Amino acid sequence: MSTPGRGLHGRVLDTLGPAITAGEYPPGSILRTDELAQHFEVSRSVMREAVRVLESMHLVESRRRVGVTVRPKCEWNVYDPQVIRWRLAGADRPHQLRSLTVLRSAIEPAAAGLAARLATPEQCAELTECALGMVAHSRGHRLAEYLYHDVAFHRVILTASGNEMFARLGDVVAEVLTGRTEHEVMFEDPDPAAVTLHVRVAEAVRARDAARAEELTRQITVGALQELDILAP
Amino acid sequence: MSTPGRGLHGRVLDTLGPAITAGEYPPGSILRTDELAQHFEVSRSVMREAVRVLESMHLVESRRRVGVTVRPKCEWNVYDPQVIRWRLAGADRPHQLRSLTVLRSAIEPAAAGLAARLATPEQCAELTECALGMVAHSRGHRLAEYLYHDVAFHRVILTASGNEMFARLGDVVAEVLTGRTEHEVMFEDPDPAAVTLHVRVAEAVRARDAARAEELTRQITVGALQELDILAP
DNA sequence: GGAAACAAAAAGTCAGACTTATACATCACA
DNA sequence: TGTGATGTATAAGTCTGACTTTTTGTTTCC
Numbered sequence: 001m002s003t004p005g006r007g008l009h010g011r012v013l014d015t016l017g018p019a020i021t022a023g024e025y026p027p028g029s030i031l032r033t034d035e036l037a038q039h040f041e042v043s044r045s046v047m048r049e050a051v052r053v054l055e056s057m058h059l060v061e062s063r064r065r066v067g068v069t070v071r072p073k074c075e076w077n078v079y080d081p082q083v084i085r086w087r088l089a090g091a092d093r094p095h096q097l098r099s100l101t102v103l104r105s106a107i108e109p110a111a112a113g114l115a116a117r118l119a120t121p122e123q124c125a126e127l128t129e130c131a132l133g134m135v136a137h138s139r140g141h142r143l144a145e146y147l148y149h150d151v152a153f154h155r156v157i158l159t160a161s162g163n164e165m166f167a168r169l170g171d172v173v174a175e176v177l178t179g180r181t182e183h184e185v186m187f188e189d190p191d192p193a194a195v196t197l198h199v200r201v202a203e204a205v206r207a208r209d210a211a212r213a214e215e216l217t218r219q220i221t222v223g224a225l226q227e228l229d230i231l232a233p
Numbered sequence: 234m235s236t237p238g239r240g241l242h243g244r245v246l247d248t249l250g251p252a253i254t255a256g257e258y259p260p261g262s263i264l265r266t267d268e269l270a271q272h273f274e275v276s277r278s279v280m281r282e283a284v285r286v287l288e289s290m291h292l293v294e295s296r297r298r299v300g301v302t303v304r305p306k307c308e309w310n311v312y313d314p315q316v317i318r319w320r321l322a323g324a325d326r327p328h329q330l331r332s333l334t335v336l337r338s339a340i341e342p343a344a345a346g347l348a349a350r351l352a353t354p355e356q357c358a359e360l361t362e363c364a365l366g367m368v369a370h371s372r373g374h375r376l377a378e379y380l381y382h383d384v385a386f387h388r389v390i391l392t393a394s395g396n397e398m399f400a401r402l403g404d405v406v407a408e409v410l411t412g413r414t415e416h417e418v419m420f421e422d423p424d425p426a427a428v429t430l431h432v433r434v435a436e437a438v439r440a441r442d443a444a445r446a447e448e449l450t451r452q453i454t455v456g457a458l459q460e461l462d463i464l465a466p
Numbered sequence: 467g468g469a470a471a472c473a474a475a476a477a478g479t480c481a482g483a484c485t486t487a488t489a490c491a492t493c494a495c496a
Numbered sequence: 497t498g499t500g501a502t503g504t505a506t507a508a509g510t511c512t513g514a515c516t517t518t519t520t521g522t523t524t525c526c
Binding site for chain 2: 509511512517518519520
Binding site for chain 3: 265266267281295296297298299300301
């Protein structure tokens with residue numbers, strides 16, 4: 001995913017980022033650039049670039065005469081896709097998956113409502129196509145194909161909302177849906193009710209029925225919450 | 234806000250970041266590290282650190298033999314607080330304010346619903362205090378004091394939701410509310426109806442009435458949307 | 467006309483010397 | 497004894513210059 005080896009500093013981040021987000025260095029821990037550079041066997045300049053990136057994610061703070069201190073979790077840029085990936089890849093995965101699902105349940109219904117008003121004919125067609133693809137692969141353990149269409153469906157909804165902030169959550173939703181299929185629940189065929197809901201959302205959007213699109217999408221996200229035993233609204 | 238002069242590379246970012254987010258360099262534009270370093274009169278190492286930060290925000294992409302290319306807006310990390318600040322400070326301000334307000338209108342009702350279930354007694358008290366503070370300063374052009382309590386109110390709601398993703402939007406909401414008071418609408422005393430809604434939300438949360446807290450908060454955000462002439466859901 | 471070899475360009479990496487801010491300890495003085 | 501000024505060690509910050517590596521675009525040759 002994304003860019004694995006984009007330079008030495010990236011290689012360092014691939015190790016250090018997950019370590020910090022996993023809580024291996026408790027908040028307030030102090031790292032020293034020189035030591036880190038030695039440990040990772042890179043030059044100080046490379047190490048400094050890595051630290052700058054971590055700093056821009058608010059994972060650490062660099063101060064003269066002190067060192068590089070790890071910031072408390074509540075200050076992290078938790079919307080940074082990279083941070084999200086690191087957390088999903090580590091011990092924090094279940095917790096991260098839950099908070100993202102709650103986020104989804106707030107965003108997606110609103111996005112669907114907007115999409116019903118703003119979607120272009122092309123987007124409507126794409127949506128229908130995705131929903132039909134889900135139907136087509138909803139039986140017989142075609143999980144990979146089903147997932148593909150599911151992700152595409154939610155991406156179209158978020159994009160068609162016309163809101164850039166919503167649209168940028170497409171990757172996050174994709175990550176959640178993929179994670180759900182790969183690791184957590186969903187070993188059997190998907191819930192037929194969920195499939196039907198997607199089809200009906202596509203219909204509602206095409207019919208420009210914002211209220212219905214929103215309500216149906218809410219039902220989808222409520223299902224996602226229930227899968228994780230999160231109290232439904 | 235935040236940290237103005239955290240090193241030379243930060244000074245460079247203060248100029249280059251806003252320039253890019255303002256669209257001064259159209260997507261696909263190619264910058265060269267050496268030229269930038271010369272232009273900003275800093276060493277290549279400092280310039281490289283700045284570029285690394287921009288790269289981690291997905292504002293640019295650095296490739297060998299090519300240079301530093303500006304990415305299209307749709308790929309930016311639009312949730313990065315720094316990016317949001319840069320955009321709010323530039324020509325993109327009205328558009329950014331709108332998309333953030335739409336985001337608020339999706340998040341805050343959900344957060345209020347969760348807060349009604351999960352808020353601690355201390356948070357309930359804090360909420361009431363904020364609401365009363367708003368009432369106290371809702372007349373006689375006490376806009377600064379009103380704003381202070383308004384921001385605090387929404388921060389408490391987002392924090393009390395128990396969701397880290399919601400909580401981290403506190404700064405964003407603060408930025409939007411402040412922006413509204415300082416530049417856009419709101420030259421006169423705040424709308425009495427809005428003030429009352431805040432008081433009632435505090436009551437609903439204290440009464441553990443999630444549905445009511447959510448609905449009342451939705452009314453608040455609908456008001457915010459209408460102020461910006463955004464079609465209400 | 468297409469494939470393979472080549473050259474140039476720009477980012478990437480490294481090492482070392484120097485500067486600067488600052489936490490902490492020390493000391494003088496009230 | 498407590499408080500403020502002074503000093504010092506430390507780790508980040510900065511700069512420079514040389515070198516490496518990747519990649520693009522060209523050139524050459526079959």
